[in-house]
Amino acid sequence: MHFTTATVSALALFAVSASTGPISSNVLIVSKTAPAAPNVFRTVQAAIDAVPEHANTEQIIRVHAGIYFEQVTIAKSKPRVTLVGEGRNSSVIQFNRSSHTDGSSVSPTTVRVEADDFTAFGMTFMNTNTDAFLGEVGVRVAGPSPALYTQGVRNAVYNSWVLGWQDTLLVNRGNVLFINSFIEGAVDYIWGRGGAAFFHNCTLNTLRSGGYIIAEGTTAPVGGLNFTNLDSLLNSKNAPAGVANFYLGRPWGTAATAFFVDSFIPATINPTYWHTMTQGATPLYSDIGSKGPGANSISVNTALSVVVTKDQAAEFLSMDAWIPGASSWIQNPHRF
Template identity: 30%
Template sequence: MQFFNFFLNSSLLVLVLSMSTKTDGQVRKTIIVDQSGHGSFTTIQNAIDSVPSNNEAWTLIHVKAGIYNEKVTIPRDKPRILLQGESYRSTIVQFGDGGDSIKSSTLSLYADDFVAMDITFKNTYNLEPGTPITWAPAALINADMAAFYRCGFISVQDTLTDSEGRHYFENCYIEGAVDFIWGNGRSIYQGCNLNVTASAQRSGMAAYITAQARDSVVDHSGFVFKEGWIFGTGPAYLGRAYKPYARVLFYRTRMSGIIVPQGWSAWNYVKKENSIVYAEVDCTGAGANKSKRVAWEKKLSSKDLSYLLDINTFINNGGWIQRQPKRGS
């Protein structure tokens, strides 16, 4: 019986320790990426490929300053990776590919439980002279429980494909002109700067910041922008409905005068606007004047507003954000 109790207690201890490695937010391994050869790898993709499948402990991939000309894919079997640069201005991952809203992405994230810090993802395709403006994502986020701190996302069309899952963006820089934050993600953008580059289209056409893709009343997705800043070149719409139940909230956002008076577009859902949830609350700046906004912009109830603004009720079910590492070192 003593042996059985010892075996049982030992097994429970091993189980608890195993579970703690997944949930304590501590980095257990560090990999250095340095183009000059003074690290573990010279490319980010090679570093990611070295992480074991179904990784149970957090792995930090520290990317030294530089411009890394490569596409980066993090497959589903590589969870719990912290990808950290030295700053979003000095550590840049870029590639020039266009024509496909998914396959052309510079970063393709499919693994759950991911964190990125202090790094920029850029698609140069639409930025090159003479190229037609087309789908050219800087990042595709098709995973659950992904967080981005002080990161940059730069392109012209479909810059950030916020495709699926719960996501948190804090103090990020996002640049684009056409549907440059789009998808079916369930995301909060806290303190993010949105640089609208309507002039980059070279056509005089208006820009569209969001194209959210919520497709039913029971779909939990939506984009919430809190306490950020919209600036750049216009004219620009806050969003156009990619799907019939599109949901976007701008809260205490500073808006420059580039925002068109009507604010929003129903796109392909004209005369079906009742299902679209577009709202602005306590925003400031020349672009926040709502006197000529579309009549179907929603006034949210205090209950609905509280649900969307509270990080714990909207995206942080189970406390996954607290369990992730907050810094790499």
């Protein structure tokens, strides 16, 4: 997973396409209270199951306000699903499970997207498992607890919240775009291996002092980008009081890549920015043109980072340089 942040004309990124597109008349509804009807379902998974396999047109599912306590899987055979919620913290898909109970880092995921062309607007994906200890010896009962896992291509999340504690957002293979969204966690809360993610105008909210935003798992140099972060805010007024000394990330893989560009970095960041994780790692980590009281640190860990100029960054931080053809499928964030 590579993570990049850029300042290259944000408006230009979306002026290229940002298509609205027609809204399908075949709309399914998820609601706890709507009158029974053939297109109304009480759970999100039931609506997903009703979507035809291998559809060649968009399949819109409107998720009415409510908390839907369930695990959801959008299988590879269910492409072009669009979840439309009623706003942040309104249409919530929530579960509570971690690797401690499942013995896996993936199976506890609240919403798992294996399909291509998945899109979400105004949704909240949440895993409520937190870092907890039991007994006098402090037996740990937490662990990787993803709220959202994506592995398809041309996935996109707009105006949504992804909330958890450890390993909140997992991007494995494929590519995904986040715009105007809020991602929260404490430990390695954006992670994965072999996937590409681009974040624009997002808030990355760290819940614990000494925590890590990203843990990138690339083990061999690859072409293109994996994680890109453009004009985003690190931490916010939503962070718990006293949270400090957190890191931009640490290399899970030996060839991890991450760039923060034109992001707002608070004074509470650890001034070294990057922390060790995997022995022998030679990551391509960099902070480019960021702002805020924590930006331009003179104590950056140079063993884990490289200097990239604005001119160099401009060569690879356009959408189509990130993913060839990306500008043809990016949608207007305010479509719904």
